[in-house]
Amino acid sequence: MKRPEPVIQVKRRRDLALSVIVNQVPYIDFLGVSFDRHGDQLTATMAFHDDLIGNPTLPALHGGATAAFLEVTAIIGLAWTSLWDEIEREVLDIEAVQSGDLGLPKTIDFTVDYLRPGLPRDAYARARVNRSGRRYASVHVEAWQDNRERLFAQASGHFLMPQRDV
């Protein structure tokens, strides 16, 4: 029987793949979004800063910032899910991801439900890929702040998968 891969090596491989997927997109850094990984599950965090405010009198997060956060989470979640097998089989071409040559899913449509005002503090989100075909994918995203059960926004959208000549 083959010996299991050392845990440090597994983590290094997965974390490298994730950071390369995320770092190719300047807008993710602009928004202040980062991703935590537990196994194959990603949780996105949008660290609060004053530039995310849409209503200074409440104050509350800008609906556009919330929408963008959910869309970023959906795209990275979808890219991550679709590349997971290659990451695990150690066949992912990291350089092709780095240069952006592999491409990211493109949004076809995206619908955001605003459930309660976004508070001026960190926000978290997770994406669930409900269907992922060769061309199209459907993704649902949930976002919360202090309490995982009290969502402040959710979204679902359709995406065009990058076409790869494999």
Add this chain to the structure above:
Amino acid sequence: MKQKEIDAARQFIEAIPHSQRLGMKVEQLGEGRAVISMPYDKALIGDPVTKVIHGGAVSALMDTAGGAAVVVHPLAGPGTATLDLRIDYMRPATPGQTITATAECYHVTRTVAFVRATACDVDTARPVATATGAFTVSKGLA
């Protein structure tokens, strides 16, 4: 709607921190209609190869324009929040070009304002994205 109220709304919209950060400018405002522009910025790139702006930034522009159209509608109050927003992306915006969103608040009830919006770059014949949304109407002000 009085010009004074529209000017106040313009000041309010131009002071929104997130919209300011994205470089948005109010181009036109009045009677349930808002035109807002967002210049190209490399920090907003979503696709590193094509240099196309991320859809999220276009969503923020649509949301700002939608909310702006609501607050200048004669039957809606001065405050609003987005209830839902759906965006359809028709084509990538051309890198380097300003994106301009035109939003129209086409129906207002006592509680809800309905909005549609279109975003274009220089080629105004082919929209980059369209949006429809529902926004809250501030109570007791209509």
